[in-house]
Amino acid sequence: MDPNHLIFIFFLAVGFGISIVLIIRILGSPSTHGRTSLIVLIIAVALWIFGYAMELVSVSLDEKLIWKKIQFTAIPFVVPGIFWFTVDLSGGRGWLTLTKRLLLGIIPFLCVLLALSNDQVGLIWTTASLESNQDVSPLKLQYGIGLYIILIYSYVLIVTSAFFLTKTIIKSKKLFRNQAIIMLIGILLPWAANLAYVTRLIPLFGLDITPFMLTFTNFIFLIGFLKVRLSDILPIAQDFIFKSMTEGVVVLDYKEQIVEINPVAIKLFEQSDDYIGNRFTELLPEWERYNPSRDKYIQEITIRNQDYNLRTDPILNQRNKLTGYLVIFTNVTEFNRKEKQIHDAHKQAIEANRLKTQLLANVNHDLRTPLSTIMGYAEMLHTGSFGPLSLEQENATVEILDSTNKLLVFINNIIGQAQFETGRIVIKERKFIPDELIEGIRSTVQYLAKKKNLSLSFDIDPGVPDKIIGDPYWLKQILLNLVNNALKFTDHGAVNVNIYLADQDHWSMRVRDTGIGIPIEAQNRIFEAFQQIDTKAPVITSGSGLGLSIVSELVSLMKGTINLESEVGKGSVFTVCLPLITEHE
Numbered sequence: 001m002d003p004n005h006l007i008f009i010f011f012l013a014v015g016f017g018i019s020i021v022l023i024i025r026i027l028g029s030p031s032t033h034g035r036t037s038l039i040v041l042i043i044a045v046a047l048w049i050f051g052y053a054m055e056l057v058s059v060s061l062d063e064k065l066i067w068k069k070i071q072f073t074a075i076p077f078v079v080p081g082i083f084w085f086t087v088d089l090s091g092g093r094g095w096l097t098l099t100k101r102l103l104l105g106i107i108p109f110l111c112v113l114l115a116l117s118n119d120q121v122g123l124i125w126t127t128a129s130l131e132s133n134q135d136v137s138p139l140k141l142q143y144g145i146g147l148y149i150i151l152i153y154s155y156v157l158i159v160t161s162a163f164f165l166t167k168t169i170i171k172s173k174k175l176f177r178n179q180a181i182i183m184l185i186g187i188l189l190p191w192a193a194n195l196a197y198v199t200r201l202i203p204l205f206g207l208d209i210t211p212f213m214l215t216f217t218n219f220i221f222l223i224g225f226l227k228v229r230l231s232d233i234l235p236i237a238q239d240f241i242f243k244s245m246t247e248g249v250v251v252l253d254y255k256e257q258i259v260e261i262n263p264v265a266i267k268l269f270e271q272s273d274d275y276i277g278n279r280f281t282e283l284l285p286e287w288e289r290y291n292p293s294r295d296k297y298i299q300e301i302t303i304r305n306q307d308y309n310l311r312t313d314p315i316l317n318q319r320n321k322l323t324g325y326l327v328i329f330t331n332v333t334e335f336n337r338k339e340k341q342i343h344d345a346h347k348q349a350i351e352a353n354r355l356k357t358q359l360l361a362n363v364n365h366d367l368r369t370p371l372s373t374i375m376g377y378a379e380m381l382h383t384g385s386f387g388p389l390s391l392e393q394e395n396a397t398v399e400i401l402d403s404t405n406k407l408l409v410f411i412n413n414i415i416g417q418a419q420f421e422t423g424r425i426v427i428k429e430r431k432f433i434p435d436e437l438i439e440g441i442r443s444t445v446q447y448l449a450k451k452k453n454l455s456l457s458f459d460i461d462p463g464v465p466d467k468i469i470g471d472p473y474w475l476k477q478i479l480l481n482l483v484n485n486a487l488k489f490t491d492h493g494a495v496n497v498n499i500y501l502a503d504q505d506h507w508s509m510r511v512r513d514t515g516i517g518i519p520i521e522a523q524n525r526i527f528e529a530f531q532q533i534d535t536k537a538p539v540i541t542s543g544s545g546l547g548l549s550i551v552s553e554l555v556s557l558m559k560g561t562i563n564l565e566s567e568v569g570k571g572s573v574f575t576v577c578l579p580l581i582t583e584h585e
Contacts, residue, residue, distance in 0.1 A: 007396050012053040015215030019046035041081025047074035049211045072115030076108030079154040086161040107153050114146045186220035248329035256280050307332040371408045401447040432472040440476045448487045455494035463501045469581040474554050481547040482511040482574050490515030510575045517568040527552040
């Protein structure tokens with residue numbers, strides 16, 4: 001097997017695993033705005049990745065074509081899924097009705113039929129052969145008009161999705177704007193890769209990197225859900241908020257004609273859909289009597305044997321000129337019942353959050369084991385266990401090891417955060433050799449240091465006892481997060497790790513780097529969950545914002561302290577100080 005293909009299959013395996021984690025994460029969350037469209041997208045990407053991996057490992061041309069057809073049951077629906085989701089997020093859900101969604105699915109559905117019947121009609125591909133005579137070889141297809149229909153349709157929807165996200169970027173506040181920019185990059189990169197593959201601008205050994213690049217899009221959506229719950233709180237979705245209000249709301253212009261009315265008010269007045277443009281007195285004849293001055297006003301009224309608070313607020317423009325009125329009806333008789341509903345909903349939200357953290361805490365083994373296997377095989381490739389590698393192949397294995405390590409650290413931090421939230425973190429103390437901490441992470445982080453050409457050193461002072469009592473597993477997590485953080489924000493120079501005695505009752509782990517440093521105003525909040533500083537660095541750095549939060553929580557559980565010394569442009573020093581115990585007390 002060509003090492004390049006084996007490496008790529010590892011990448012596909014990682015991508016498929018991330019897709020499965022994302023599907024579990026979304027299905028385990030309460031139903032939210034845009035949830036259905038996101039599930040369609042993720043399932044389509046997962047099926048595409050799985051089908052392509054099986055295509056690569058299949059030997060015969062006939063088997064490969066079967067898997068190619070399976071992929072085409074998913075490929076046409078990936079971009080519609082992206083489009084539906086971005087429209088939902090940018091406030092266009094009311095415009096994109098169910099009928100329009102079904103119409104948008106016609107072309108993908110026809111493309112699936114063309115792919116399944118390609119042996120008869122030959123519209124997706126006209127000829128098929130293998131790129132080479134090796135055991136594992138990609139397909140070489142001569143595409144037909146059907147494929148170009150899919151491409152044109154997909155690129156039109158991608159451009160439209162980018163338009164909606166650009167509107168979100170322009171209109172949103174900083175937090176949401178940054179997330180929208182990342183999402184825009186996430187949906188454009190895979191299709192740039194797809195264009196390069198289809199046009200053969202970048203050969204890549206005949207391999208299609210599009211499905212793996214789509215994993216990057218999935219990963220961004222996962223971070224978005226964990227960090228800011230994009231699908232719940234984007235302020236652009238004003239139409240959704242207006243229509244979901246529990247009070248009856250009527251918006252009038254300055255002539256007291258109805259401009260908008262929400263579903264609760266429609267039900268209250270038993271009004272049909274032709275209300276826009278009518279005078280408000282046609283709905284509420286007593287309007288003139290209730291508020292003749294049209295100033296801000298609150299009064300209790302009765303409608304259809306129900307008591308309501310009627311509140312009127314004049315709508316003024318920036319020049320303080322009257323432009324209309326906002327009229328709100330609050331059902332007083334149902335107030336207590338709704339208060340109870342709110343209380344119950346709050347309890348359900350707490351329970352849903354508990355179940356979410358419980359799920360993450362329970363998938364510990366299922367996530368870490370396959371990643372450890374990938375790292376093991378990649379290390380065997382890197383060390384030449386399967387034969388000598390070219391320089392390009394060796395660099396590729398370094399990329400696999402570095403990327404897998406980043407994903408493993410991310411998963412460890414997510415699971416660790418879930419364990420903190422569910423109270424499942426237990427410190428299991430035993431005697432261990434300080435060398436265990438260093439050797440446990442050296443092989444993990446050395447690839448990132450090598451990739452960035454950084455000097456990475458570890459040393460233990462002679463005065464440190466041969467054995468210390470503590471929890472080596474969580475101590476490794478502390479040190480691994482600190483070293484990864486140092487390497488990530490250091491582009492030139494060195495990272496040094498030192499274990500030493502602080503005094504006769506304490507020992508310390510110190511991680512020093514020559515990186516970009518941390519501004520003073522940001523130093524107090526970097527230990528909070530999901531917090532990241534604006535580094536102003538020319539290179540975008542990845543991360544969940546959980547690493548230092550996990551470190552702080554663990555150090556606190558171990559009755560220790562963590563200290564930070566940093567100066568912008570000169571680097572940072574993180575020092576963890578822990579009680580020194582050499583015998584069980």
